[in-house]
Amino acid sequence: MLGVCLAGFALWLLLDAPTLQHNAQVSPVGARRTVSLDILGPIATVSRDLGVSHLVSVADGILGRTGNRPGAGAPLHPRALRPGGLRPHPSPVPSTPTTAPVPLNRHPSAADPLRVLVVGDSLGIDLGSVLVNDLDQTGVVQATLDGQVSTGLTRPDYFNWPAELATDLARDHPEVVVVMIGANDAQDFPGPPDVPFGTSAWDTIYRSRVASFMAEATGQGARVIWVGMPPMQDPGLSAAMQRINGLVQQAAAQNPDVVYVSSWTVLGTPSGQFTPYLVENGQEVNVREPDGTHITPGGAQVLAAAVEAAMRDDLHVSL
Numbered sequence: 001m002l003g004v005c006l007a008g009f010a011l012w013l014l015l016d017a018p019t020l021q022h023n024a025q026v027s028p029v030g031a032r033r034t035v036s037l038d039i040l041g042p043i044a045t046v047s048r049d050l051g052v053s054h055l056v057s058v059a060d061g062i063l064g065r066t067g068n069r070p071g072a073g074a075p076l077h078p079r080a081l082r083p084g085g086l087r088p089h090p091s092p093v094p095s096t097p098t099t100a101p102v103p104l105n106r107h108p109s110a111a112d113p114l115r116v117l118v119v120g121d122s123l124g125i126d127l128g129s130v131l132v133n134d135l136d137q138t139g140v141v142q143a144t145l146d147g148q149v150s151t152g153l154t155r156p157d158y159f160n161w162p163a164e165l166a167t168d169l170a171r172d173h174p175e176v177v178v179v180m181i182g183a184n185d186a187q188d189f190p191g192p193p194d195v196p197f198g199t200s201a202w203d204t205i206y207r208s209r210v211a212s213f214m215a216e217a218t219g220q221g222a223r224v225i226w227v228g229m230p231p232m233q234d235p236g237l238s239a240a241m242q243r244i245n246g247l248v249q250q251a252a253a254q255n256p257d258v259v260y261v262s263s264w265t266v267l268g269t270p271s272g273q274f275t276p277y278l279v280e281n282g283q284e285v286n287v288r289e290p291d292g293t294h295i296t297p298g299g300a301q302v303l304a305a306a307v308e309a310a311m312r313d314d315l316h317v318s319l
Helices: 002-025 031-050 054-063 122-137 161-172 200-218 235-253 297-313
Strands: 114-120 141-147 176-180 223-227 258-261 277-280 283-286
Touching: 002 031, 114 122, 114 161, 122 141, 122 176, 122 297, 141 161, 161 200, 176 200, 200 223, 200 235, 223 235, 223 297, 235 258, 258 297, 277 297, 283 297
Parallel strands: 114 141, 114 176, 176 223, 223 258
Antiparallel strands: 277 283
């Protein structure tokens, strides 16, 4: 009997590991969070690699817990996006007129490849794994991914992204830096005194940190493509991501070497709602993981196409 119980627990853990990992990622920084991530990280990776976690999606469908039903998303094709791979979406933060980006005007070749660095949190890893592979297959791009789960710009005491970026810039000398960071940033800035998330003081600090991170990369001669967060299944988290996206857009608008690529309707419905499925070229594509936060390989392929469109259309890079 004990063996059956243990086997059942092991199966449940394998199925739900991605969701449990996300719950640990958004929990307060501390020893409990660190231990949880150390334990759940390898199990969640195995679950995703084997496709086991998608059984949860099937079960949710049988039980009617699908959020927006398959096919609810709009037909999506990269060339249907307006220049830069962007679509407008509502933002709770006042917008700022966007400065036209300075093109890179680059015609890379196998002998002189374009150097691209992709950095980000776990969603950045979701995107980056596919994007780096796509770019490498062009034969004219040398792409590198530096992804760090459970990280962001809110807690440099836990992981210092500006220091990490400095190391990456010195090592790889990228011409284009693709950034997808923010999924873990909807938390207070630690004090003393603490600065609560959602306050105007928090907005000011976060916008400044984003602007400094952008300037760190562009100051070394790189162009930055910053990919915003997609809508989330949890309404509270989705609203927080929308707020963070607005602050990032404001910072990007002040730097002519930065292009902001929205994922809000690229991975969501036309009205910017969460959906686990989109229809692309007449085929249903599962774009979000069962945890309602992370991006599936299919979703990453859709988002990577928008980033590549920004490289072509905004930075004038011949891929």
